[in-house]
Amino acid sequence: MSTRPRLRRLVVDGTVYRWTVRHRHRVDGTACSEVLSLFRDSVPVRIVLPSLDGGWGGHLGLVCDEHGHMVNLHEPAVVRAFVDELASRWPAGGEVDDPELLCAVAVSCAAGATPGVPPGCPPGP
Secondary structure, three states: OOOOOOEEEEEEEOOEEEEEEEEOOOOOOOOEEEEEEEEOOEEEEEEEEEEEEOOOOOOEEEEEEOOOOOEOOOHHHHHHHHHHHHHOOOOOOEOOOOOOHHHHHHHHHHHHHHOOOOOOOOOOO
């Protein structure tokens, strides 16, 4: 059995992205994180997000910010939302640690899941 993560394929407007999700343990005992790795033209971009594994009953790939915005990184629609958010400012590789990115993706996914809601509308009442 291979220990390498399986790369999934996502095509957005003709551009092929490969992606995978993994759980990262910290050696120093601080909070763990989830890492969404996106590859475009073989260049990796890793999005580091806080994990919900600390007693929340969450599962690998479930992430949440301090405002309660929660997404499952194993859902292709969520990965597509990350690609859309990064499209205009795609980094040249490395890690992205932007707390506002998760908020924007969560709002985008919630609006897309609710028919008749205009884009950019915040979720819930």
